[in-house]
Amino acid sequence: QVQLVQSGPEVRKPGASVKVSCTASGYIFANFGITWVRQAPGQGLEWMGWVSPSNGDTNYAQKFRDRVSMTADTSTGTAYMELRTLTSDDSAIYYCARETDNEAAGPATFDYWGQGSLVTVSS
């Protein structure tokens, strides 16, 4: 069965960086895009960007473009999201999600999600 397992909680100081991992199993990792979505405490969902594991192509939301990097390692089936220059506003749960292979769905339809990784930014 398809699973996305994310790394554990992280605490960082303002100005630092964090790197969250998402390890996939149960499908051919290279064949499906991975998206990252975050959710601040008590807030809604925010799309951050996308990475193609097959060729490394990325597409980032303008808001994060200057300080985010999304990568994927097909040898380990793991996607990574690194966010730099953290502020308290970056405290959130970060989710990875797989894009569906259903051709009837739009390009950004997310059918499997990781369990989420809590990132806390505090001095």
Place this chain on the structure above:
Amino acid sequence: DIQMTQSPSSLSASVGDRVTITCRASQTISKYLNWYQQKPGKAPKLLIYSASNFQSGVPSRFSGRGSGTDFTLTINSLQPEDFATYYCQQSYITPYTFGQGTKLEIK
């Protein structure tokens, strides 16, 4: 960016009720609208894609309609497990924006 506006923001209903949640896009998104359900402490779960198509395993009491800018999610005969927060999301163009969520609570 396309703004997605859901209404209502919260809703109280009873088991067995029928409820409808509305999602409006700030510009046309054709049929590229998805609905997700999120329960506390859990990741979102895909319910409906492309406005009206069921994700595998989703009960038939859930239905979606709409195109262009106006969309609805209807839940017939509410079950206890349906009390959650629901999000719409446009998959038409980046950034792929979500609505602010509709919290469905037990009356």
